[in-house]
Amino acid sequence: MDKKKAREIISILKKEYPKIPKSFLEFADPFQLLISVILSAQCTDKMVNIVTPKLFAKFPDAKSLGCGDIEEIMEIIKPTGFYKNKAANIQKCARELTDRHQGCVPDTMEELTALSGVGRKTANVVLQIAFDKNIGIVIDTHVKRLSNRIGFSSNEDPEKIETDLMATIAESEWKNFSFYLIMHGRAVCDAKKPDCASCRLTAHCDYFKSGNAADGKKSKPARDKKGQ
Numbered sequence: 001m002d003k004k005k006a007r008e009i010i011s012i013l014k015k016e017y018p019k020i021p022k023s024f025l026e027f028a029d030p031f032q033l034l035i036s037v038i039l040s041a042q043c044t045d046k047m048v049n050i051v052t053p054k055l056f057a058k059f060p061d062a063k064s065l066g067c068g069d070i071e072e073i074m075e076i077i078k079p080t081g082f083y084k085n086k087a088a089n090i091q092k093c094a095r096e097l098t099d100r101h102q103g104c105v106p107d108t109m110e111e112l113t114a115l116s117g118v119g120r121k122t123a124n125v126v127l128q129i130a131f132d133k134n135i136g137i138v139i140d141t142h143v144k145r146l147s148n149r150i151g152f153s154s155n156e157d158p159e160k161i162e163t164d165l166m167a168t169i170a171e172s173e174w175k176n177f178s179f180y181l182i183m184h185g186r187a188v189c190d191a192k193k194p195d196c197a198s199c200r201l202t203a204h205c206d207y208f209k210s211g212n213a214a215d216g217k218k219s220k221p222a223r224d225k226k227g228q
Contacts, residue, residue: 001152006168009150009204013180016200020179023129025049030105030130031097032056034112035065035090037122043080051079059094062103066094089117107131120159128175137165138178142185149189151206 024045027033032052040048055076059065065073074087093116097103105126106112112123121140127133137143139158147153153164169177188195196202196213207213 001150001168003168003170005204006152007170009201010169010173010177010180012200012204013184014176017180017183020176023125024182026052028056030126031062031103033130034093034105034118034122034126037125038090038093038117039077039080039086041086042082047079051077062094062097066091066098086117092116093118105130107133109135120162134171134174137162137169137174139165140178140182141191142182142189143178145191146181146185146189149194149205149207150201151204 023033025033025036025040026049027036035055036048036052039051055073058072058076059068068091070087070091073091074083077083077086077090080086096115097105101111107127107130109120109123109127112118112126113120120136121138124136124138127135128138139147139162144156144158144161147161147165148156152168153161155161155164165177166174184199184201185191188199194207194213196205196208199205199208202208202213
């Protein structure tokens, strides 16, 4: 995708979603954010936000989580799914934070991705939200799906998608771009039943133009009251 088309799409999304949240996850400090993002894998943010208050009440910092009873940790985070692996990862990550970083969350991509359970997506979230550092673009399931559908990237690998997006989108937009696609994915571009009739991106969307819109028909782009 060329940069001009990308700018046009972002302009539309800005109008659709003028209020960008600080985060979809609730947290009090970088440690809580890091653990919450790890728990959010294959789980809704809503469920993570239900589980973490109890987790952090019992284990408020890296040292306490690293020394905590693994069975108790598993029981608390069980509703997030894959709880055995997640419990092992967050406890090991907490121990690494204690041993390597005096219990503090580091603020570089290299140090973050060296921690257990932390990949580029998690590191990007923490860097952007906790430290206001734009190192890359968060590629979650919504961003991946919409990037492929709209035509930002034809790759399936998250890191390759991120590379494609970073080459196309202005760095000043990297952080908000992920929020735009996540919000649009939740509100309109559903994984199974995208609401193309309500989507304002159809004029720019490869998925729509290919004839893959709902019911196999090309729906007319949504119009506002001014017909724009």
